[in-house]
Amino acid sequence: MKNLNLQPLEKFDGRSGPLLLIIMDGIGINKSSAYNALKAANTEYLDKLIMHAKDQNLYTELKAHGTFVGLPSDDLMGNSEVGHNAIGAGRIVEQRSTITKKAIESGKLFKVEKWNKLVSHIENNESILHFIGLLSDGYVHSHISHLFGLLKGARSSNIQKVRVHILLDGRDVPPQSALKYVEQLNEQLNKINENTEFDYKIASGGGRMHVTMDRYFSDWNVVKRGWQAHVCGIPERKENYSGFFYSAESAIMQARANDPDISDQYLPSFVIIDENNKPIGKMNDKDAVIFFNFRGDRAIEISKAFDESNFSEFEKDCNPNVYYYGMMLYDDKLNIPKNYFLEPPKIENTLTSYLCAEKIPQFSIAETHKFGHIKYFFLGNRDQSPCPDLDNYVEIKSDPSEEIEFKPQMKAFEVKNKLLEILNQGNYKFLRVNFANGDMVGHTGNFQSAKIAAETVNDCVKELAERMKELGGITIVTADHGNLENMDAFETSHTLNKVIFAIVDSKFHNEYKINNNLEKPGLGNIAATILNILGYEKPSEFLPSLITFKK
Incomplete structure (x- = not known):
């Protein structure tokens, strides 16, 4: 096991006060004012903070997307999972999306014992294989190409009957784009069904934020x-919406x-029926189920519902004994799900690991929507520090x-107030906070709500940064990816934009400055910077620090 003790810097041993890392989730940089909720908002304090940091050469802009955060290509938007991974790991790590892509495209997935076991189970019981997952090319929780690869793998394994239960996105892709993805899926299914031995169909679905993916x-x-x-073939039923349809398009x-304005992410559940008005994909004993999302946070709860014999979170109208697999291990602490195909990336020697080795007291806070990011993903995909x-x-x-669209302040003020209370106790040297508003409200597509979200974060940053000055500490203000700075035509997805990195140091006497010689700095450079500000050299596996010290 590697020695995690750090070497002190020769000429800088940090400040007497604490170091606070503020992550403004979903707030990126967009020079244009068009559809930019950040520019439309009153963010006077943030504007002044950035200007002052620039004057002191304590400001830079970071890449937060694509290969800079471990995604397969640079046309892919960053997200909170990979962003917090990169910040916490201090380097670029191969992500779940990349691991899944490689396993499916290479055919490796279909050669492992677990896949062969699943195929044998289906053959021996003459049962149905069900796929459940997010149907889009957003590449945040899933990718439609992964589903297509799985369908081809099932066909090659001679699995004759497949049902697909689709979760519609509208969040990481345009808000009303579902029909495009359904059309693409039906093309794949129809090709397979040209051989009459096979029966592959869409069976049910709904919007991801309303159905399944809590x-x-x-x-x-x-x-x-x-x-x-x-599972049960029972949809939502409301006025002018029976819930039963002959096609997903209908x-x-x-x-x-x-509701002409409804985003795909909030579409009600539906069930596809046959000519006899019977559900075509209701699950039965001995059926097999694959949840094909690679990302874990929105896969854990549905996996618990399938896996746990004593499940009690809600009453089930049916409970068939099915053979359930997840694409990956979604929660290593709770071992969810029990069966899965691929191991998630394990990130060793994180920023937290080094700070723990140095006995540095740490504190983190966020509201529920981003708590897993400030903890699990920051810790390198671990639940335990x-x-x-x-x-x-x-x-x-x-x-x-x-409720987020109508309460854009979310719990930011409660988070800020609790953090101020903790700061005043003086027990911690390194603290971090995530403000969820920029991302969560940006995902609603409501421009006016996004303006309020930006102003809320501005006000919270102001109080925290000013208190940190009084405590003789240093504040770093950054983000994990963009979102609300580009809401063109009710855009709800993340962006490819850079994010800010600004240092607020009231005791600053030009001891250090931003290293402008770094080529394409990104989120992975933050951890080394934090260690430098605390008075330590960076470890060898970390990317270079964003700052350089006077010689």
Whole structure:
């Protein structure tokens, strides 16, 4: 095991006060004012903070997308998972998306014992294989090409009957783009069905934020709606919406007829029926199920519902004994799911690991929607800190996702107030906070709400940074990716934009400055910078620091 003790810097031993890392989730840089909720908002304090940091040469801009955060290509938007991984790891790590892509495209996935076991189970029981997952090319939780690869793998393995339960996106892709992805999926299914031995069909679905993909145990009703539709063949029923349809296209179009502005992410659940008006994809004993999302946070709850014999979070109208697999291990602490195909990336020697080795007290806080990011993903995909006695966490309970558009302040002020209380106690040297507003409100596509979100974060940063000055500490203000700075035509997805990196140091006497010689700095450079500011050399595996010291 590697020695994690750090070497002190020769000429800088940090400040007497604490170091605070503020992550403004989903707030990127966009020079244009068009559809830019950040520029439209009153963010006077942030503007002055950036200007002052520039004057002191304590400001730079960071890449937060694509290969800079371990994604397969540079046309892919960053996200909170990979962003916090990069910040916490201090380097670029291969992400779940890349591991999944390689395993499917190379055919490696279909050669492992687990796949062969699943195929044998289906053959021996003459049962159906069900796929559940997010149908889009957003590459945040899944990618439609992965599903296509799995369908081809199932066909090659001579699995004759497949049902696909689709979760519609509208969040990491345009808000009303679902029909495009359904059309692409049907093309793949129709090709397979040209051989009459095969019967591959869409069976059920719904919008991801309303059906199945809850996270952090925020609203189990979301998961229940998914269970009812995917497993039991029971959809939501409301006025002018029976929930039963002959095609996914009909379901989507009917929901939009009822509410022309509805985003795909909030579409009600639906169930596809045959000519006898019977659900075509209701699950039965001995069926097999694959949840094909690679990302874990929104896969854990539905996996628990399938895996746990004593499950009690909601009452199930049906409970068939199925053979359930996840694409990856979604939670290593709870071992969810019990069966999975691919191992997630393990990130060793994180920033937290080094700080723990140096016995540096740490504190982190976020509301529920981003708590897993400030902890699990920052820790290198781990639920447990290396030093729980020194590294403490507080979660502020979030409102349900469907209320965010109407409560854009979210729990930011509660998070800020609790952090001020902790700062005043003086027990921690390194603290970090995530403000979720920019991302979560940006995902709603509501421009006016996004303006309020930006102003809320501005106000929270102001109070925290000013208090840090009084404490003789240093504040770093950055973000994990962009979102609300580009809301063109109700754009709800992340962006490819850079994010700010600004240092606020009231005791600054030109001891250090931004290293402008770094080529394309990114989020992975932040950890080494934090160690430098605390008075330590960076370890060898970390990317270079964003600052350089006077000689």
